Amino acid sequence: MRALAPLFNLLEWPFRLAQRWLGTSRLAWLFVGPNLLIFGVFTFLPILINIAYALTGGVKLMPMERPYTGLENFQILFECGNYLDLSTCRKDVFWRALWNTAKFSLIQVGLMVLLSLVTALVLNRKILGRGFWRGVFFYPVLLSPVVVALIWKWLLQSQGVFNAGLAALGAPPVEWLTDAGWAFFWAVFVSIWAHMGFYTLILLAGLQAIPKDLYEAAEMDRATPWRTLTRITLPLLLPNLIVVLVLAMIRAVQVFDEVFVLTGGGPGSATTFIVQFIYQTGFAEQIHLYGLAAAASLTLAVALIVLTLLQLKATRASQAGERAH
C-alpha cells in the first residue's frame, strides 16, 4: 500500500479539481466511470453488434460493409431436409453440436451434482482433517482447462497408463480418445473431475448452515438415518441444490476449453459442442463466417437466458427458504 502512495497522490489533484467542479455526489460518476466504460465497450456494445452480425452475411469484419441478409444465417443453421435425419441438415455439424451439448449437459450435470452431494455429505460427517479432504476435492477446480486436458490426455493416449493397465490385465488396448463413445465418456468424466469440488464446497456450506439442534431433536425421537436425510437434510439443502443445479447447467452449456484441448471436438464431431462450433465457424476455419457464428451465439444466448431466469427464481426461492429457518 505504502509503495503505491506516490501513484495515488498523483491522482489526487485531478480528483480534487473534479470534486470542486462537479460537487461531491456527482463525483461518484468519476469513480464508476472506468468500470462502466469498459463494460460498455467490451460487454454491452458487443451484444448489440452481435445482433447486427447475425442479420448480415459475407466475410467482412466491419458491420457497415456487410450486406443485410435478414434471417438467412438462422435458416442456414436450422434448415434440414428431414428433421429426423441430421445428415440432411445444411449445417449438420451445428445440429450435432446442439445435440452433443444437450446430451453432455444432462449427463454431466446430473452425475456431478450427485457426486458433489455425496462428497459434501461425507465431508460434513465427523472426520479427521476435514480441511485437508475438502482441499483434495477442490484442488482441480483451480487448474486451467488446458492443464486439466493435458493431464488426462497423457493418461489416455494410446500408449498411456490406462492401456498399460489393461495390458497388464491381459486385455487389448482401447482407443480412449479416438473412439466416439469413449471420447464422449472422458469429456464428461474429465469435466466432472475438474469442477466437482466447486459444487461440493457450495453444498457443504449449505449443510453446515443447517441448525444442529434439528439433528439432536431427530436423535431424541430415534429417527432412522434415512428419515433424517429425507426429512431434515435434503429439504433444508434443497435451495442450495437448485442453485448448484442451475449454475452447473449454465456452465455445462458453455463447455469448451477442456474438451477442445482433450479431443479437439473429435473423433469426427463426437465431442463438438456449441461454443466450439462458434469458434470454428468464426475464427478457426479458412473463411471466417462471422454472421453464422453470431447467429449460433444468439441461439446459445437464448438457452442461457432461460437458465439464468431459472437461476434467479431458484436464488429467490433459496433466500425465502433461508428466511424461513
Add this chain to the structure above:
Amino acid sequence: MTRLLTFLTRTRGRGRLDWTDGLSYLYLVIGLFTMFAPIVWLVMSSLKTESAIGQYPPTFLPYTQKQVVVAGHDKPLPLFRITDPQGRELEMAQVSRIGIMATMVDPADPSQTLQVNIRQRTPVQEIRFATSNYTELFEKFTFGRYLWNSVFITVVATALTLLVNSMAAFALSKYRFTGQKTVFLLIIATLMIPPTISLVPVFLVINSVGLLNSLWGVILPAIATPTGVFLLRQYMLTIPDELLEAARMDHASEWRIYWRIILPLAAPALAVLAIFSVMWRWNDFLLPLIVLSKSEVFTLQLALNAFQGELNTQWHYLLAMTVITLVPVTLVFAFLQRYITTGIASAGVK
C-alpha cells in the same frame, strides 16, 4: 441401499468408530487417489528422458538406461546385462550393433570385446530425474517469453481489476447519486452475460481499437468484473459512514477518503478478489485464443495448446511445460486455500 444411506446420513459420531466411518474414509481415500494420482503421474512423467517417456509399458519412476564412459570411446556407452557363452551374467557396454549382433565391451577392461545376439542383452536401468526437460524449455524454445506474457497479463490485469472495481464499488456503496440503481443493475446484469456469447463482436472491438495481438487486448476487456464489483460493494457497505464523515470534517478529499480509508479497510475483500483475479487471468483460454494469434504474444495456456496440437508432440517438453503452468496455482492453493474456500462459500463465485 439402506446401509449406504446410513453411511451418508450420519453427521454426529457416537464417540466410537463404526463401519460407516470406515466407509467414509474409504470414499475419501478413493477421492484422494482419483484427484491426485493423475497429477502425481504427470509430475513423475515430466522428469523422464525422451527415450524413457516413449517406453511402453510406462514405469512410475523415471528409469533410464545407465551409460558408462569407457576408455577409448568419446561418448558414454549404453550399459547392458548379458549372458556370455559360458553362461555367466556380465554387465557390458555396447560399442556398436550390426543387424542382430552387438559388439560389447567390458567397461573395466576395454580390450575385451564380445559379440552378442541382441536378444540376449537387457538394458541396465537406473533412476534418473531428467531436469533437463525443464532447463531446455528455456534454451530451446521461447518459453521464457510465454511465461513472461502470462505473468505480465496476470499481474497487470489483477492490479487494474482491483483499482477499477474498488472505485466502482466505493461509488456504489458510499454515495447516493441519480442513476445509482441503474448502474448497479447494469453491472449485475453483466454477471449473466458470459463472454462466450459475444465472441465475434468482442473480436471486432478489440480489432478496431488496435489491440489485436497485444497483451492489452486480453487485459482490458476483463478488468471490469461484475463479481468483483459485487463482492467489494457488499463488503464496503459494512464500513461505517461515520468514518467518512469524520474525514470530510478534516477536509480530506473524496479521493483521499477512497484510498486512505476505504481501501485499507476493504483489504480482506480485496485479497479475495485478487486471488480470484490471478486465477482467472492465469487460466484464461478462450479470450487469448481469439485475440492472440502470433506466437510471440502467446500465453502459457496458448503455448501449451499450440504445442500439444503439433504432429510429433514432444511429450517430455510438453509435460514439463504443463507442470510449470500448474505450479503458481498450486502455490496459491497451498497457502491461501482458506480464503478461496470461504470466498466461494460466501459469494458463490468462481
